[in-house]
Amino acid sequence: xxxxxxxxxxxxxxxxxxxxxxxxxxxxxxxxxxxxxxxxxxxxxxxxxxxxxxxxxxxxxxxxxxxxxxxxxxxxxxxxxxxxxxxxxxxxxxxxxxxxxxxxxxxxxxxxxxxxxxxxxxxxxxxxxxxxxxxxxxxxxxxxxxxxxxxxxxxxxxxxxxxxxxxxxxxxxxxxxxxxxxxxxxxxxxxxxxxxxxxxxxxxxxxxxxxxxxxxxxxxxxxxxxxxxxxxxxxxxxxxxxxxxxxxxxxxxxxxxxxxxxxxxxxxx
Amino acid sequence: xxxxxxxxxxxxxxxxxxxxxxxxxxxxxxxxxxxxxxxxxxxxxxxxxxxxxxxxxxxxxxxxxxxxxxxxxxxxxxxxxxxxxxxxxxxxxxxxxxxxxxxxxxxxxxxxxxxxxxxxxxxxxxxxxxxxxxxxxxxxxxxxxxxxxxxxxxxxxxxxxxxxxxxxxxxxxxxxxxxxxxxxxxxxxxxxxxxxxxxxxxxxxxxxxxxxxxxxxxxxxxxxxxxxxxxxxxxxxxxxxxxxxxxxxxxxxxxxxxxxxxxxxxxxxxxxxxxxxxxxxxxxxxxxxxxxxxxxxxxxxxxxxxxxxxxxxxxxxxxxxxxxxxxxxxxxxxxxxxxxxxxxxxxxxxxxxxxxxxxxxxxxxxxxxxxxxxxxxxxxxxxxxxxxxxxxxxxxxxxxxxxxxxxxxxxxxxxxxxxxxxxxxxxxxxxxxxxxxxxxxxxxxxxxxxxxxxxxxxxxxxxxxxxxxxxxxxxxxxxxxxxxxxxxxxxxxxxxxxxxxxxxxxxxxxxxxxxxxx
Numbered sequence: 131x132x133x134x135x136x137x138x139x140x141x142x143x144x145x146x147x148x149x150x151x152x153x154x155x156x157x158x159x160x161x162x163x164x165x166x167x168x169x170x171x172x173x174x175x176x177x178x179x180x181x182x183x184x185x186x187x188x189x190x191x192x193x194x195x196x197x198x199x200x201x202x203x204x205x206x207x208x209x210x211x212x213x214x215x216x217x218x219x220x221x222x223x224x225x226x227x228x229x230x231x232x233x234x235x236x237x238x239x240x241x242x243x244x245x246x247x248x249x250x251x252x253x254x255x256x257x258x259x260x261x262x263x264x265x266x267x268x269x270x271x272x273x274x275x276x277x278x279x280x281x282x283x284x285x286x287x288x289x290x291x292x293x294x295x296x297x298x299x300x301x302x303x304x305x306x307x308x309x310x311x312x313x314x315x316x317x318x319x320x321x322x323x324x325x326x327x328x329x330x331x332x333x334x335x336x337x338x339x340x341x342x343x344x345x346x347x348x349x350x351x352x353x354x355x356x357x358x359x360x361x362x363x364x365x366x367x368x369x370x371x372x373x374x375x376x377x378x379x380x381x382x383x384x385x386x387x388x389x390x391x392x393x394x395x396x397x398x399x
Numbered sequence: 400x401x402x403x404x405x406x407x408x409x410x411x412x413x414x415x416x417x418x419x420x421x422x423x424x425x426x427x428x429x430x431x432x433x434x435x436x437x438x439x440x441x442x443x444x445x446x447x448x449x450x451x452x453x454x455x456x457x458x459x460x461x462x463x464x465x466x467x468x469x470x471x472x473x474x475x476x477x478x479x480x481x482x483x484x485x486x487x488x489x490x491x492x493x494x495x496x497x498x499x500x501x502x503x504x505x506x507x508x509x510x511x512x513x514x515x516x517x518x519x520x521x522x523x524x525x526x527x528x529x530x531x532x533x534x535x536x537x538x539x540x541x542x543x544x545x546x547x548x549x550x551x552x553x554x555x556x557x558x559x560x561x562x563x564x565x566x567x568x569x570x571x572x573x574x575x576x577x578x579x580x581x582x583x584x585x586x587x588x589x590x591x592x593x594x595x596x597x598x599x600x601x602x603x604x605x606x607x608x609x610x611x612x613x614x615x616x617x618x619x620x621x622x623x624x625x626x627x628x629x630x631x632x633x634x635x636x637x638x639x640x641x642x643x644x645x646x647x648x649x650x651x652x653x654x655x656x657x658x659x660x661x662x663x664x665x666x667x668x669x670x671x672x673x674x675x676x677x678x679x680x681x682x683x684x685x686x687x688x689x690x691x692x693x694x695x696x697x698x699x700x701x702x703x704x705x706x707x708x709x710x711x712x713x714x715x716x717x718x719x720x721x722x723x724x725x726x727x728x729x730x731x732x733x734x735x736x737x738x739x740x741x742x743x744x745x746x747x748x749x750x751x752x753x754x755x756x757x758x759x760x761x762x763x764x765x766x767x768x769x770x771x772x773x774x775x776x777x778x779x780x781x782x783x784x785x786x787x788x789x790x791x792x793x794x795x796x797x798x799x800x801x802x803x804x805x806x807x808x809x810x811x812x813x814x815x816x817x818x819x820x821x822x823x824x825x826x827x828x829x830x831x832x833x834x835x836x837x838x839x840x841x842x843x844x845x846x847x848x849x850x851x852x853x854x855x856x857x858x859x860x861x862x863x864x865x866x867x868x869x870x871x872x873x874x875x876x877x878x879x880x881x882x883x884x885x886x887x888x889x890x891x892x893x894x895x896x897x898x899x900x901x902x903x904x905x906x907x908x909x910x911x912x913x914x915x916x917x
Contacts, residue, residue, distance in 0.1 A: 196909050215902045220753035230747035234684040246673035247752035
């Protein structure tokens with residue numbers, strides 16, 4: 131592929147928080163992640179891109195201890211998430227792709243519950259939950275059960291659950307789908323500030339504009355392998371794209387999908 | 400099925416409990432009794448499965464988005480209910496009665512019973528539909544409808560008891576329980592029953608056995624159906640017209656709720672509090688769980704009524720003392736063995752958290768243990784009523800409570816190793832396994848039950864030893880202490896093992912749940 135950076139080029143000389151070494155995961159003969167090598171440093175807002183089925187979610191699941199790698203290794207805070215699962219989980223926050231919430235709790239109860247799971251005392255958990263409900267624009271739905279929430283509201287609660295204990299490392303897998311623009315702006319601002327203050331954010335999304343705006347470094351995954359990693363400028367240079375090329379241009383060129391205007395022409399004729 | 404009633408005092412009470420006085424005021428033959436019992440057996444079984452699924456069946460999207468008239472909705476709703484499984488319990492009951500009447504040489508009455516059944520079902524479903532519309536109109540809240548459904552169920556059971564137990568033809572048999580009240584109520588019933596026959600619910604069947612007065616009753620039944628149809632149609636039209644207003648009201652009332660702060664009591668500082676609290680909220684908010692809770696709490700009181708006749712004291716007390724606690728372990732079983740399966744909703748919250756896993760189990764176990772202890776209370780009341788001594792009851796509790804604890808400890812372990820729901824009730828626990836695999840899992844769980852009983856053998860031996868050698872206070876206390884310590888130690892060991900193996904099993908458990916969703 132056009133540009134595969136080395137660790138020295140991209141790690142920004144900061145402390146490594148996440149390291150994938152030759153990470154591989156097979157599902158019944160299908161290789162979802164193929165000898166993936168990647169490091170993410172402290173305080174980075176790291177974008178993780180790829181077309182559907184590229185292996186992004188599988189990689190994140192292996193990093194947070196949800197899926198065992200077939201081979202290779204994962205280190206989070208220098209620890210193996212399968213050897214020291216509780217120590218790793220105490221330091222991270224995760225917004226998974228599939229929502230998994232206790233739907234018979236109210237939004238506020240779910241946040242308090244999540245805070246308590248991460249060791250917050252009852253008073254702190256309740257206070258932070260109330261703040262998060264307000265920040266996420268859910269104060270009016272505080273007493274409704276999550277089962278009655280819309281998808282976007284559920285996403286907000288999932289995000290709140292991941293943030294309530296102020297993790298040092300956040301894994302966000304498509305966190306913004308269904309979230310309204312007002313809340314999205316607030317969330318983007320806070321995440322940006324968190325990254326500036328040293329929180330590492332591992333951010334997977336299909337919204338190119340968002341990744342381009344937020345992330346300091348980006349990796350593009352295709353068929354289970356990292357094809358490109360670096361800053362947007364580095365990618366443009368490596369792919370010999372003009373300086374005003376967007377991340378979308380970089381993505382299309384990296385993944386190499388030809389644009390065929392004849393496909394499904396009945397839709398536009 | 401005939402054994403359901405039999406000739407025992409318990410069976411007699413049970414039969415009386417289900418008797419509609421005005422419908423069955425005749426003396427059936429032996430074959431008639433069998434048919435009647437079959438009908439009642441069907442009623443009991445189906446009602447147990449379907450009884451609480453009444454009401455709340457309204458589909459709001461139908462009201463606002465489909466180009467249909469209120470009458471069409473009303474008729475289609477009524478037909479759907481008449482063709483649905485909810486029809487089965489009353490149909491089983493009335494068919495049984497009809498066969499019984501035919502077998503007893505009353506063919507005309509049998510036919511009239513069937514006609515009465517159709518009218519009764521028609522009216523009952525109309526009432527249910529009108530109630531749905533009223534509830535939905537009052538407040539668009541699932542919780543409200545659920546709570547109202549529960550209250551309705553309790554009232555229905557109360558009506559059953561009153562109508563059959565107090566006013567039944569066998570009312571005199573209850574003289575010992577209602578020495579002064581009984582005759583008065585019976586006397587009142589004698590004078591008032593002609594008015595009571597006109598009420599909805601009674602009228603559609605009362606005309607069968609009331610002679611010329613039946614025509615008046617039948618007219619009342621038909622008028623009631625007509626009135627219900629008109630009321631249902633009016634309510635539905637009103638609901639369609641004011642639907643938006645109701646939605647606004649709901650939003651306003653929800654607006655008041657947030658910002659409430661609960662003071663952190665000492666309970667909240669318990670290390671396993673989060674799961675205890677979460678599980679409690681789930682129990683009280685899940686309809687199926689509420690059903691289980693209600694059945695479990697009400698069931699023993701029914702048994703108290705059934706077994707409250709004098710005469711069989713020694714035998715029934717013995718059966719109750721040993722049988723009921725073991726029976727209640729069956730209630731505990733679905734909860735204990737499905738502990739991880741029931742976490743499916745929010746499994747990621749659990750597996751991604753750094754909480755030591757023993758706290759997860761301890762929190763859930765604590766609630767279920769309290770639940771188990773609570774359902775033993777009515778049994779204790781019954782044993783006291785039967786004249787069983789305090790020492791013997793203490794021995795029972797010292798044996799059965801640790802037994803429940805061991806059951807929960809083993810359930811933790813089993814639910815980690817087999818996180819597959821196998822209880823065929825409720826959306827959350829519906830198994831999605833092939834039948835063969837499900838059968839194997841159930842066999843494994845049966846084997847586990849047997850293993851638990853082996854582990855619990857010292858408790859049963861301890862109880863036996865207490866009853867034979869624990870006459871003096873000191874040995875008695877020693878036996879009780881020994882049994883409690885044994886139960887706690889075994890539970891502690893099982894909890895520790897569960898806590899250790901859980902983190903390594905979590906990726907597998909997650910994978911199983913994800914595949915189930917696919």
